[in-house]
Amino acid sequence: MKIAIGADHGGFELKQALIPFLQGRDIEVSDAGTYSVESVDYPTFGESVALLVAHGEADAGIVICGTGIGISIAANKLPGIRAALVTSPEMATLAKQHNNANVLALGGRILSVEIAEACVAAWLDASYEGGRHQRRLDKITEIETKSCQ
Ligand code: RB5
Numbered sequence: 001m002k003i004a005i006g007a008d009h010g011g012f013e014l015k016q017a018l019i020p021f022l023q024g025r026d027i028e029v030s031d032a033g034t035y036s037v038e039s040v041d042y043p044t045f046g047e048s049v050a051l052l053v054a055h056g057e058a059d060a061g062i063v064i065c066g067t068g069i070g071i072s073i074a075a076n077k078l079p080g081i082r083a084a085l086v087t088s089p090e091m092a093t094l095a096k097q098h099n100n101a102n103v104l105a106l107g108g109r110i111l112s113v114e115i116a117e118a119c120v121a122a123w124l125d126a127s128y129e130g131g132r133h134q135r136r137l138d139k140i141t142e143i144e145t146k147s148c149q
Contacts, residue, residue, distance in 0.1 A: 006045035011064025011108035048073030072105035
């Protein structure tokens with residue numbers, strides 16, 4: 001399994017902590033940056049990770065900014081991306097079971113490394129349940145085809 005991970009400066013330290021955690025689970029990691037604590041703009045990294053997932057170059061993605069809010073909004077702009085911002089392992093499990101989230105969003109200034117690792121593990125270990133949830137995901141996909149005009 002290959003996971004793309006990206007963060008802004010607010011998520012940099014958590015990204016650095018999660019990379020060895022993922023590798024320890026035999027996951028190949030594609031690091032889309034940022035590579036220091038220098039201030040950068042989170043949409044750049046949300047887009048990079050989302051593109052890798054949308055193009056099938058990664059099986060899933062993890063995006064991190066200070067709160068996880070901005071970078072999840074950015075990642076969700078790409079068709080086919082279901083980025084879920086979670087703050088607990090329970091939310092992470094449900095994000096996979098019900099929403100089939102292909103990108104996990106985390107807040108580097110919100111979560112401890114331990115809670116973030118527990119969220120990632122819960123998301124990776126859970127399985128999408130399909131059934132009634134697929135009807136709802138299909139409706140989300142339909143929204144992607146709509147124009148605002
Ligand atoms: C950057 O200071 C901060 O705004 C960003 O990391 C994130 O929290 C935005 O949603």
